[in-house]
Amino acid sequence: MSDVPSNDPLAALPGYVLRRAANAMMAELASRLGAIDLKISDASVLLLIAGRDDMTSSEIGKVLDIQRANMVPLLNRLEAAELITRQPLDRKSQAIVLTPEGRTTLGEVQSITHQFEADLLARIPDADRPHFMPALRALID
């Protein structure tokens, strides 16, 4: 109905709006996670290995789309913060395991994440909300 004239011709392009929305949301999440000194990728690792003690660096990278080489500084950071430890599985592989402190931080991450996701969904009109995830999933191979 009463559309504010956005005078931005790109606002009609789904790809452009998708990128804008993702950027805005990730900036918001990064800001919230900053309160406990974690980056988004840090938090996603913690969430992924929650309740597990058998995932290797390589496996985590495959799931999260982070290359092996780039997992190293990330895990070093988490290890330096004493949130995870590296535990040998055999003489080559090692499991990434939460420390007790890591488990505490995981709780905070889950709390922040849960609130963030709820706030995100709350911004979407009721009629559109059920269609949000299916639409996005369809875009991911």
Place this chain on the structure above:
Amino acid sequence: MSDVPSNDPLAALPGYVLRRAANAMMAELASRLGAIDLKISDASVLLLIAGRDDMTSSEIGKVLDIQRANMVPLLNRLEAAELITRQPLDRKSQAIVLTPEGRTTLGEVQSITHQFEADLLARIPDADRPHFMPALRALID
């Protein structure tokens, strides 16, 4: 119903899926624009100043969310490719204007973009498609 077990606990998080979808789509668009040696930000500038001859660097940056400082190398690149020129508006400001070659390239950009947006929407199930843009718009302030 029959959900394929993705064994990725993050797949249930809207924010995470949003980021993944945006990344996948932007990688696809970047690849297509690479065929005419343009980056996504290059193309968005061309699309924005299409049919106008009065937008300054600062104004373009405000609309596209690109900081003044970062507009400089971007416009230098487009100018070096002879797609735009800088035309003085007064002794301080200058309009960014498409060259004839820029207008030709703009046509290619519009063609690629149009096809990309169509392909993107085509991947979304019919039932969800009408809800895609409204949902995303709601996430952008």
Place this chain on the structure above:
DNA sequence: TCCAGATAGCTATTGACTATAGCAAAACCG
């Protein structure tokens, strides 16, 4: 008219993140 403050364009630098190549050691498998 004049001056303070805002604005435009730019330089230079930095940090975050990602991508690539390569390596040694270990594991895997026919």
Place this chain on the structure above:
DNA sequence: CGGTTTTGCTATAGTCAATAGCTATCTGGA
């Protein structure tokens, strides 16, 4: 066994955005 693959890592380079600061110019109110 022995060739191939995998794992974790180093080192490096490229992309991109953010910050601070500078000069010249424009603008609006006293």
